[in-house]
Amino acid sequence: MINILAIDDSLTIREMVREVLSSAGFTVTTANDGVHGVDVFQQDQYDAVITDINMPKMDGFGVIESIRGGGVNARVPILVLTTESGPALKDRARKAGATGWIVKPFEDEGLVNVIRRVTGAR
């Protein structure tokens, strides 16, 4: 079973990610802001994290830095899922430790493929 944590302040996006990934056989947990996301992350084993950038309390960069900087499962693949696509933001995310980048709106199949790629799931 492959566990995915999706962090996004938009309920719609959370449910969409859940829908797409769970129909592809992944187990999806969601969190609605950065602080909550990092907290949830530390309570279980996740095979990949998908995070939004613009979120209340702690943004996506904060999430990446917290996960990369703290002990548990610090090398988990983290994908940024956002509408932003500027090179500066992308670079900042990579420097913070993001594994990859998915631009909203996403294709269902594309998201599944990317998750399969970074988790090695077939």
Place this chain on the structure above:
Amino acid sequence: MSRDDLKATFFAECEDLLEQLSEGSQAMIAGTASEDTVHAIFRAVHSIKGAAGAFGLENLVTFAHCFETVLDLVRSGDLVPDTDALHTILRSGDMLADLVELAQSDSDEIPEAMPAILDKLNELAGIEPGLEAGAGGEETEEFFGFQPVVFDLMDEAGDPDESCFRIRLSASSDLFRNGHDPVLLFSELATLGRVETRCDLSALPVGAAFDPERCYLNWEITLHGQATETAVRDVFMFLEDLCEIEDITAQAAGDIAVAGTEEEADHAVQDDVSIAEAAPAAAGIAPMRTPSRFTPMVADETPAPIELALAAEAGLAPAELADRPKGPAKAAAQVPQTTLRVDPERVDRLINTVGELIINQAVIAQKLLETGLATNSDIMSDLDDYQYLARELQEGVMAIRAQPVKPLFQRMQRIVREAADSLGKEVALVTEGEGTEIDKTLVERLAEPLTHMIRNAVDHGIESPEKRMAVGKPALGTIRLSAAHRSGDVLIEIADDGAGLNRKRILEIAVSKGLVPSDAKLSEPEIDNLLFMAGFSTAEKVTNLSGRGVGMDVVKTAITSLGGKVTISSRPGEGTQFAISLPLTLAVMDGMVIHAAGQTLVAPLSSVLETIRPRAQDVVPYGREGQLLSIRGTYVPIVHLGNLLGFTSGAPITSDNILILIRSEHSGQVALAVDEISDQRQVVVKSLEGNYGAIAGISAATILGDGRIALIIDTDATLNLAGDLGRDLTLIEETQHAQTAAMG
């Protein structure tokens, strides 16, 4: 969850986000916005844009994008909005709400005002032209759309399917840290064809210089197979910058036969990986492979100094690290209360079932009583508990339906803004008691009357800035909208600090419209209440706001149909106040069980003033068949309820009848003649319209303890049913006044 469900989720979320947006922009205008507020409204617009894109709602995305660009500038401090800019932000919020509404009704229509607002937004965004690109979505293609492969070359090579790629992966030291796993990349590549891998270990340091967290390896991979360049690039999509992919199909054409079997290719991958793993292992640290499955070990073994070192790298002070992930308790305090979204239909079903349960309890109680069981017997006291629990349950379920009036009040901000703008007035809406909760249905059905009253307050209540200043008031008028719970009711007040009602003018209009006789002498409250009469409109010229052919009578009817009351009070020069009181819920009602013409009926207790068994001298004939009740010096018409509702025809009112004095919203009081009053009790209101059809004079039905169905009287409609009664009542008023005058 289907796509439609997701869409419903989206629109529900939009509602919340638009509310935050509206609240935030209000705060910006009021100058009370904190940095967080600006961030929050940016995020609200951003979230709408993001999710709208997923549903292909282009208009919404386009507009939200421009809006967001401006908010981003405000957020970053690059744009300090002046009054005009704040105005545009408010307008944009309204426009966004309109677009969401249009999207919800599947309309592609572009609102008339949208281009103008877009121009304004672009103008604002154009203040710093260089910055706009940063927030743009246009680069999506550039970044993630890979160039299509040109197949013509391969055709020339003779074999259109065979291809060969050389991939050089010069791994960055951050490869592992960023969650990449080369093994996964190689195995994915192996699904595309035969893979040969050479690993370059030359950068691998020895001894103390070796950092197991870093990647020192470079690879050169050759892929033989039928893969397209797009597929190959796809595998390395996140490592684009570290990768050099070269199509060497032409050069390799002769070498293909030489390449090993797939098995060997797999071996090649495995061998290289084992080197990658071996090195960290030699340093005494577990290898970083598929991260999540292996990291628990790493976490346990990672000594504290390393953790701190990593934290330092990430720019965190040790203290920060120490108090950061301190378990769920702290997180719980930070995470706001989570809410549960439930289909309202489910709640309604539950409410219905609880209603049945209460009826069922009443039926049991009744039957037990009929068996002659003593009221103090054990079973009766158990039944009391049952009743108590059922009521608790009902209250609990009702609470689920309760919603704060805040979204409703927030919507009024826009109404005030638009009305004030179009009339050239300056009006602020101050809201109080936004957290007051009322039944969801009430919130929904209150929207229209409230909108109308607020518009009226701006239109007729608040004076023009010049007039205000002339009488020494601030140019800015204030409308206070408040909600509060008061003794089982909800009280909503709309108070303006305008000129107050012009009673002379109201009376003139009422007379000119034939609503009251020209010589009528009315008290101040009576004049004020003329506003609620059908066909009354005070607007001297028909403005496009309140002059829509709907008067306050419509407001009153709407409020009354919700079981509520609306009253008006006014002081010249100081303002006008409307007070609406509403029951907390529409599902239960206090009623008086009455019998008339062999029927059991329920009268809403809220309209019952008193019950009277009249003495013969208190009933005086009036007109040909009419009768009046003389009570405390005034006359109230008596109406035979059975005749009125059509159960009987022409039945006389006798001295055996009991009179129920009810308050009518339109025409003072009326006495309903009934045969008997059984008791007062709480009844569960069952809609007739859904199950049977609307009946004039009847608002709903209920089931009594003995299982019988009783109709609930709609007091106002009952009086309207009486046809000529309205005119009669006017005459009665007249008589009454004549009488009063004669006595005075």
